Amino acid sequence: MGKVKADFEYDVVIVGGGPAGLSAGIYLGRKGVKTLLIERGRFCGAKNLFGGVVYTESIKTLAPEFPNVEPFPCERQVTEEGYLILTERGYVKLTHSKEDRTHSFTAFRAKFDPFLADVAQRAGVDLAPKTKVVDFLKDDDGNISGVIVDRPKSFFDSSPASISAKVVILAEGVNRVLSQKAGLYSRDFQPEEVVLSVKEVLQLPKGELEKRLGLKEDEGLALEILGFITQGYPGLGFLYTNKNSISFGIGVFLSELAKNRVRPYELLERAKTHPFFQRLFEGAEVLEYGAHLIPEWGYKGFPKFYGNGVLVCGDAGGFVNPLFKEGTNLAIYSGLLAGETAFLALEKGDFSEKTLKVYEEKLKESYFYKDLALAKNMKDLFLRNKHIFSTYPELLYEAMSLFFSAQGKFKREVIKEIITLIKKKRGFLGVLKDFLSFARLFW
Amino acid sequence: MLNLLVSIKQVPDTTNIRINPETGTLIREGVPAVINPYDISALALACNLKKTYGGKITVITMGPPQARLALKEAIEYFADRIILLTDRRFAGADTLATSYTLAEAIKFLEKTDRPFDLYLFGKQAIDGDTAQVGPGVAARLNVPVITYTIKIEELDLEKRKIVVQRKTERGIEILSARLPVLLTCEKEAGHPVFSPLSAILQAQKAEPEVFGADGRIPYDLNRLGLKGSPTRVHRVYTPEIKKQGKMINLDEVGVEAAVEEIIKLFKAKGVL
Structure with a gap:
């Protein structure tokens, strides 16, 4: 690699201070690598948004003492988790109680990411918040060998500062501008490859949250919501309990919103008129409203994960598993693998594709890559087969209504009625087809 | 070489402040803390002066331990030295105790280092709006004070002279003073600074x-914090908003009737 002149010199530059970039940073910092992490927001987490649950297992890989940390960066432990299936007026709730109370926690990015940033800084990573990477530095052979930022060099030289790096790790998030510039993606993402998620944080009067949801003060609920919440559009709603508030949101494929001219906050407002939420949110005050894109291009839209002097991880790499709500987890694991690879390259002293290819091999061995490969057709199925989001929730609700109002009736008649209902709504063949196409995702 | 002192305060970001309707107090929970915007102007002014004249910037604040974050941010404005005054005994201070605490610390810094040429304060803090601490410190340091500064027109270090534009209700005053002088800054005083990566x-x-x-700083403990503060808050309340708009629902009355209604209302108020 040819030598480049730069204003600042580092071994590794990480672009993006979300969980992916911070994980890469924490790994490299602990290995003693001179690392700079550049974040566009006012602080790490300032521009980030997620639904709301972090998992202890992945966090422990970064901070083994978690969840015994002060101040605690999360809201509530998740003690009850499951699904809420909505029809226009009714609902079916299916949850389970969690035995392991330290398994997962609800959280806000603006509080959780600064915790990880602190871990990274203590590991020796330099942090540059409020700074935007505008371009790459390239050596004579055209290999990426650093970045150029929007900030000037010094108080007396207003030209943009350049930072040299042997490896640049891109953890820039869903708007993968630099990854594209680095040639890792060949095109922009398409509307059917991203979900637009909107979220409100609603505050209830003190004690009401516990009362209305049947929780104790140290207990939390995590619900995925299916059916009427998205008006039948392919997508999901979610509800997570925070300390004194509830995170409530909806995510729908951008293509569906565009095609049907629906605004996501309209869906949210409409959902709030459902009896379940009307009761839950009575007297609630909206503290926050946020929106974010979720990368769901998945396996089929994966980029090339490495180039000469560059790696991509987290949302920017498409590491989100929507079915199992894994985004933060995958950000952390892919970030760690990128960190490991960069360290390996530094040891070898070679930063070309030849060495960085190890990253792809590491990814392919990981559980999450295999998960995403397995579910590679899921997105297409969801976009194609809308029964999952409309017909089945209604069917389930009506069948249960019949079942539970069967008193004073010959039960065989009730079963017959249910069978007729299924026939009418979807038909046995349809149900069989849907079941098979869903099962085929995993076999 | 200029020796500059900037005094700042960490305040709740009032752009999204909420008031507890029962107690009438600010809900501070979850509200991010920022540097008081007028103090940012003072910092920016100091930064611009240092770029022009060279010199040293010392930034001081009194506050709880987390006020260190405001001081760290001050480094982005070319500050060289940052000083945090924090002690349980400082807590609960009104403007009298605060200006005493700051002034004694500034005297201490001048005795152990060298005297300042300019003391820069924000015109007021957006959480208390008193505009008393700057002038209070000036009185204790026995230096002249110019409030509501919008621009330094002239600064002559050899003649130890400064000419300052000051905003008043009637217009702009132009004042000259001998250094050292204490300025409290309006928004316009400092051009926004786009800090370099190094900072x-x-x-x-x-x-x-x-x-x-x-x-270490020789304080009279009776003049600190709540003990040294004669101000007592009698009551805090949110003023009721009495004026109300009148809503006319177009779907109910139709456009024409609505227009007539509006004209009638305007005539009644003497607008038309």
């Missing part, structure tokens, strides 16, 4: 020098 990086690593009421 952003430094700010992350910088930690303030911390002073308390432990004797």
Whole structure:
């Protein structure tokens, strides 16, 4: 690699201070690598948004003492988790109680990411918040060998500062501008490859949250919501309990919103008129409203994960598993693998594709890559087969209504009625087809 | 070489402040803390002066331990030295006790280092709006004070002279003074600073020098914090908003009737 002149010199530059970039940073910092992490927001987490649950297992890989940390960066432990299936007026709730109370926690990015940033800084990573990477530095052979930022060099030289790096790790998030510039993606993402998620944080009067949801003060609920919440559009709603508030949101494929001219906050407002939420949110005050894109291009839209002097991880790499709500987890694991690879390259002293290819091999061995490969057709199925989001929730609700109002009736008649209902709504063949196409995702 | 002192305060970001309707107090929980915007102007002014004349910037604040974050951010404005005054005995201070605490610390800094040429304050803090601390410090330091500064027209270090534009209700006053002088700054005083990467990086690593009421600065303990504050808050309340708009629902009355109604209302108020 040819030598480049730069204003600042580092071994590794990480672009993006979300969980992916911070994980890469924490790994490299602990290995003693001179690392700079550049974040566009006012602080790490300032521009980030997620639904709301972090998992202890992945966090422990970064901070083994978690969840015994002060101040605690999360809201509530998740003690009850499951699904809420909505029809226009009714609902079916299916949850389970969690035995392991330290398994997962609800959280806000603006509080959780600064915790990880602190871990990274203590590991020796330099942090540059409020700074935007505008371009790459390239050596004579055209290999990426650093970045150029929007900030000037010094108080007396207003030209943009350049930072040299042997490896640049891109953890820039869903708007993968630099990854594209680095040639890792060949095109922009398409509307059917991203979900637009909107979220409100609603505050209830003190004690009401516990009362209305049947929780104790140290207990939390995590619900995925299916059916009427998205008006039948392919997508999901979610509800997570925070300390004194509830995170409530909806995510729908951008293509569906565009095609049907629906605004996501309209869906949210409409959902709030459902009896379940009307009761839950009575007297609630909206503290926050946020929106974010979720990368769901998945396996089929994966980029090339490495180039000469560059790696991509987290949302920017498409590491989100929507079915199992894994985004933060995958950000952390892919970030760690990128960190490991960069360290390996530094040891070898070679930063070309030849060495960085190890990253792809590491990814392919990981559980999450295999998960995403397995579910590679899921997105297409969801976009194609809308029964999952409309017909089945209604069917389930009506069948249960019949079942539970069967008193004073010959039960065989009730079963017959249910069978007729299924026939009418979807038909046995349809149900069989849907079941098979869903099962085929995993076999 | 200029020796500059900037005094700042960390305040709740009032752009999204909420008031507890029962107690009438600010809900501080979850509200991010920022540097008081007028103090940012003072910092920016100091930064611009240092760029032009060279010199040294010392930034001081009194507050709880987390005020260190405001001081760290001050490094992004070319500050060289950051001082945090924090002690339980400083807590609950009104403007009298605050200006005493700051002034004694400034005297201490001047005795142990060298005197300042300019003391820069924000015109007021957006959480208290008193505009008393700057002038209070000036009185205790026995230096002239110019409030509501919008621009330094002239600064002659040899003649120790400064000419300052000051905003008043009637217009702009132009005042000259001999250094040292204390200025309290309006928004216009400092051009926004787009800090260089070098300063952003430094700010992350910088930690303030911390002073308390432990004797290094010779404080009279009776003049600190709540003890040294004669101000008592009698009551805090949210003024009721009495004026109300009148809503006319177009779907109910139709456009024409609505227009007539509006004209009638305007005539009644004497607008038309």
